[in-house]
Amino acid sequence: MMEAVNTGKTVELIIVRQDTENGQTREEKFSVPYRPGMNVISALMHIQKYPVTADGKQTTPVTWDMNCLEEVCGACSMVINGRPQQSCSALVDKLTQPIRLEPMKTFPVVRDLQVDRSRMFNALKKVKAWVPIDGTYDLGEGPRMPERKRQWAYELSKCMTCGVCMEACPNVSEKASFIGPAPLSQVRLFNTHPTGAMNKDERLAAIMGDGGLANCGNSQNCVAACPKGIPLTTSIAALNRAATVQMFKNFFGSDHMVD
Amino acid sequence: MSKDREFLWRRLHSLLGIIPVGLFLVFHLSLNFTAVGGEDAYNGATGMMELVPHALLLVMEWVIIYIPLMFHAFYGVYIAFTATNNTSRFSTFRNWAFRLQRMTGIFLVVFIAWHIFQTRIQKALGAEVNYDMMAEIVASPWMLGFYIVGILSATFHLANGIWGFLVSWGITQSPKSQQIATYVTMVIFAILSIVGVAAIVSFV
Incomplete structure (x- = not known):
C-alpha cells in the first residue's frame, strides 16, 4: 500500500x-x-x-x-x-x-x-431493451447496419444505467410513474438496430403505455446532466415521431405493424 | 382512467392546448385588441357575436371552449402536481420554461374561472358584455394587475406550449430545430403579449 x-x-x-x-x-x-x-x-x-x-x-x-x-x-x-x-x-x-x-x-x-436503481432495470425489461435472436434453428446473419447509422447508435449504447438523468428529471419521482429518459433512449437504440427493428412495434407499444414516452415534460435536464453526452432529448423527440406514426397505424389499422 | 390510456390522454392534452384552446386565445386577444381603437370600435366588433343565433353560440361555446378547456385545465393540474421542480439545481432556460409552464397553468385555472364568472356568468345573469363592463372591472388597479398577469400567463403558456407540442408530436427533433422553435415561440409570446396588454390597458 x-x-x-x-x-x-x-x-x-x-x-x-x-x-x-x-x-x-x-x-x-x-x-x-x-x-x-x-x-x-x-x-x-x-x-x-x-x-x-x-x-x-x-x-x-x-x-x-x-x-x-x-x-x-x-x-x-x-x-x-x-x-x-x-x-x-x-x-x-x-x-x-x-x-x-x-x-x-x-x-x-x-x-x-x-x-436501489431497480426501477431502471425493470424499465429496461418493460421496454424490451434487447435484440431477440433465439430460434429453433440457425437464423443466419442479420441485415447489415449502415456505418453512418452505427456511428450515432454507438453514442446511445454508451448508456450505463447510472441514473443521473433520472435524478435530474423533474418528472421522475416516487409520486410519478414515468420510466425516465434512459430506458426511452434504449428503445431508440434497439429500434435502430437492423435486427432489433424487426420487433420495433413491441417496444413502441411498451413506451406508449402508462408512465411511458408521453410523460416527458421536456425540461431537457437529462441531456444536460448525462455524463456520457447521450442525445437523450433527440432520442425522445425521435421516439415521439415514431409513436405518432405508430399511433395512426394502430388506430387506422394496418395489416403489418412493422414497416 | 383505464389502464394504458395515459399516452392517449397526454397526446390529447397536448393537441387540445393548440386546437381549439390556443386558437381561441388568439381569436379572443385579437377581438380585445379592437378596444385600442376606442369604445365604439370594441362594441362594434363584440356586437358581431350577437349576430350568431343564441343556441348555436351555446353549442359552439361548449364544444370549442368549455369542454376542451376543462379537460386541458384539469388534466394539466394533475400533470403539474406530479412534477418535482428542481430549477435551483438545474437553472437552464428549458427547465425554467418547464416550471413556468406549470406555474402559469395553475394560475390560469384560477384566473380563467374568475374571468368566466366576472363576464360570461354575469352575462347569463342578465348583465351586458360591452366596453363599459371591462372598464368597470379594470378601474380597480388590483383587477388590472390580476388581468395583466393573467394575460401574460396565457400568452407564455400558449407560446411555450407550441414549443412543447412540436417536440411531443415529433416535429422538431434535432437540437437545432428545437432551438429555432424556442426563438419563434418566444417571438409569438412577445407579439401576443403586446396585443393582449395593449387591449386591457385601453379600457383604463
Whole structure:
C-alpha cells in the first residue's frame, strides 16, 4: 500500500446519511487528509478506514456503491454539490469545499449514499431493451447496419444505467410513474438496430403505455446532466415521431405493424 | 382512467392546448385588441357575436371552449402536481420554461374561472358584455394587475406550449430545430403579449 503523502491540507465533506430505508436523515461532517489527484471515492475510502467525524466523534463507515472506478459501470452515482454525477470521476480539486454528498433521492435510498436503481432495470425489461435472436434453428446473419447509422447508435449504447438523468428529471419521482429518459433512449437504440427493428412495434407499444414516452415534460435536464453526452432529448423527440406514426397505424389499422 | 390510456390522454392534452384552446386565445386577444381603437370600435366588433343565433353560440361555446378547456385545465393540474421542480439545481432556460409552464397553468385555472364568472356568468345573469363592463372591472388597479398577469400567463403558456407540442408530436427533433422553435415561440409570446396588454390597458 502506498502511504499517504502528508500535504498538511484537508478536504472538508458534508455527507447526508441515513441508516435504514425510509429512515431519518442526518448530516455528518468529515475532514480528510488531502492528497494530490483525489476523487470523491478516495475520500470516502479514507472515511471507511477512519470513521471519525470532523469534530472527533466515532461513527459508522459511510456506505456507497462502486465498481469500475472509470465511469463506465454507473454504480457510484450520487449527488455531489447538488449535481448528480459519478463519484469516481468527480475530482476533489475541481469541487468547491465543503463537498456535499447526498444520495440520488429519486431512487429508494438503501443506506447513506447507496440507492436501489431497480426501477431502471425493470424499465429496461418493460421496454424490451434487447435484440431477440433465439430460434429453433440457425437464423443466419442479420441485415447489415449502415456505418453512418452505427456511428450515432454507438453514442446511445454508451448508456450505463447510472441514473443521473433520472435524478435530474423533474418528472421522475416516487409520486410519478414515468420510466425516465434512459430506458426511452434504449428503445431508440434497439429500434435502430437492423435486427432489433424487426420487433420495433413491441417496444413502441411498451413506451406508449402508462408512465411511458408521453410523460416527458421536456425540461431537457437529462441531456444536460448525462455524463456520457447521450442525445437523450433527440432520442425522445425521435421516439415521439415514431409513436405518432405508430399511433395512426394502430388506430387506422394496418395489416403489418412493422414497416 | 383505464389502464394504458395515459399516452392517449397526454397526446390529447397536448393537441387540445393548440386546437381549439390556443386558437381561441388568439381569436379572443385579437377581438380585445379592437378596444385600442376606442369604445365604439370594441362594441362594434363584440356586437358581431350577437349576430350568431343564441343556441348555436351555446353549442359552439361548449364544444370549442368549455369542454376542451376543462379537460386541458384539469388534466394539466394533475400533470403539474406530479412534477418535482428542481430549477435551483438545474437553472437552464428549458427547465425554467418547464416550471413556468406549470406555474402559469395553475394560475390560469384560477384566473380563467374568475374571468368566466366576472363576464360570461354575469352575462347569463342578465348583465351586458360591452366596453363599459371591462372598464368597470379594470378601474380597480388590483383587477388590472390580476388581468395583466393573467394575460401574460396565457400568452407564455400558449407560446411555450407550441414549443412543447412540436417536440411531443415529433416535429422538431434535432437540437437545432428545437432551438429555432424556442426563438419563434418566444417571438409569438412577445407579439401576443403586446396585443393582449395593449387591449386591457385601453379600457383604463
